Amino acid sequence: MRVLVVGSGGREHAIAWKISHSKTVSKVFVFPGNGGIDLESRLTRIPSFEPVSKEHIGKLVQENKIDLTIIGPELFLVDGLVDYLQEKGFPVVGPTKQVAALEGSKIFSKRFMRDNGIETADFEVFDNYEKAVDYLKAGRFPIVIKADGLAGGKGVFVAKNQSDALKALQFLMKEKKLGNAGMRVVIEEFMPGFEVSFIILTDGRNIVKFPVCQDYKNLRDSGLGPNTGGMGVHFPLPSLDNNLLSKLEDEIVRPVLRGIENRGHVYKGFLYCGLMVSPGGEVRVLEFNCRLGDPETQLLMLLMKGDLLPLLDNVSREDGFNLSEVPSNFWHQKAGLCLVASADGYPDDVRTGDPIEVDDEIETDPNIKIFHSGTEILDGKLVTNGGRVMAVSGIGENKDLLRHKLLDKIKQIKFEGKHYRKDIGLTEIRGK
Ligand code: AMP
Numbered sequence: 001m002r003v004l005v006v007g008s009g010g011r012e013h014a015i016a017w018k019i020s021h022s023k024t025v026s027k028v029f030v031f032p033g034n035g036g037i038d039l040e041s042r043l044t045r046i047p048s049f050e051p052v053s054k055e056h057i058g059k060l061v062q063e064n065k066i067d068l069t070i071i072g073p074e075l076f077l078v079d080g081l082v083d084y085l086q087e088k089g090f091p092v093v094g095p096t097k098q099v100a101a102l103e104g105s106k107i108f109s110k111r112f113m114r115d116n117g118i119e120t121a122d123f124e125v126f127d128n129y130e131k132a133v134d135y136l137k138a139g140r141f142p143i144v145i146k147a148d149g150l151a152g153g154k155g156v157f158v159a160k161n162q163s164d165a166l167k168a169l170q171f172l173m174k175e176k177k178l179g180n181a182g183m184r185v186v187i188e189e190f191m192p193g194f195e196v197s198f199i200i201l202t203d204g205r206n207i208v209k210f211p212v213c214q215d216y217k218n219l220r221d222s223g224l225g226p227n228t229g230g231m232g233v234h235f236p237l238p239s240l241d242n243n244l245l246s247k248l249e250d251e252i253v254r255p256v257l258r259g260i261e262n263r264g265h266v267y268k269g270f271l272y273c274g275l276m277v278s279p280g281g282e283v284r285v286l287e288f289n290c291r292l293g294d295p296e297t298q299l300l301m302l303l304m305k306g307d308l309l310p311l312l313d314n315v316s317r318e319d320g321f322n323l324s325e326v327p328s329n330f331w332h333q334k335a336g337l338c339l340v341a342s343a344d345g346y347p348d349d350v351r352t353g354d355p356i357e358v359d360d361e362i363e364t365d366p367n368i369k370i371f372h373s374g375t376e377i378l379d380g381k382l383v384t385n386g387g388r389v390m391a392v393s394g395i396g397e398n399k400d401l402l403r404h405k406l407l408d409k410i411k412q413i414k415f416e417g418k419h420y421r422k423d424i425g426l427t428e429i430r431g432k
């Protein structure tokens, strides 16, 4: 089977790497990929020399005789790439445009949750600046303001007080700094607690639950510094009891699948539930993403023991997959960690073009893997090319030993301005 993975991050590197070990794969292409893909003998990178369009991806699928396309980033999904490829008769994994609105529009997503009885923060929707200001003047703080549309992680403001909240509103609705994405906003109640990432793969009927893990969003140790795309992940989370885990399917996933079906669609692909666990142990949904998480996937692909490709192949078909295809030992019963090395200036003005040296010794351990995100090959040399440069992931019997091992490995990745958190997996993030 010839597979195309669309995207250029660590998530796509991890998916492509995992699939390249499948029994049924013959060739894995990654478009547009990154420097890490160039370095993998099992993967073929198709670099991009022009703006990426649906038409261009369709052409690549045809020219390279692709049997299955897997789409990583939300932008393509929200833009209807799945619909486009399906119309052309090309098998693809991912939700269609109407379904991907669960991530593409916070307003749609919040109303969907309310209509389908899914627990989330109380909210109001505004398309009028003055009305939003009036609401904030009577608001309770902290409060959360969210741009309706996709904003690459820049559209959510947790405001501690009225002045911060009014500034966020001004930024979105008056200065229109995020363009159309911020013209309409959701203002919602602040939920205290700790966040976890719960991801499933579904054909619309059956689901495969991925291990619930935790992404460390702040740049610096102990939850300090600005919010990022994610600086590291750990698994397991001892404070999540089985009782709580069993509720996630009945109270969140099933209502999503039913709600989508009631709208005349089928949810096919990955569903990422960003959850807030309150100090009392109740779970509410922060957000839905219609894709895998990054860096979560960089760990989850290592924790996955079974073959992902046959499942994805079946998800792309009308009749979906059979749960008997998912063996009970589909996941390693091990701890896992992922540590991200970021570039100077991340998450704001990122410096690129710094040469990277990676010690070959790092990956001699089969339980450890480096995935690249912001890297490129320039004149035959590996250089930084993005905020999150690369990450080292590993699995092992003991989380603490693994933590020490990975901290040692990440030291052997060298580039000017490198930054990484040293507390991933050390403490479970609890409360704020
Ligand atoms: P979102 O894109 O909706 O997940 O928001 C980005 C981040 O903002 C989340 O990962 C949380 O850390 C924070 N956040 C969003 N909504 C809330 C909320 N209602 N209460 C507390 N924190 C929130």
Ligand code: GLY
Pocket: 215, 229, 230, 289, 292, 293, 294, 295, 296
């Ligand atoms: N790591 C957070 C996300 O993928 O949205």
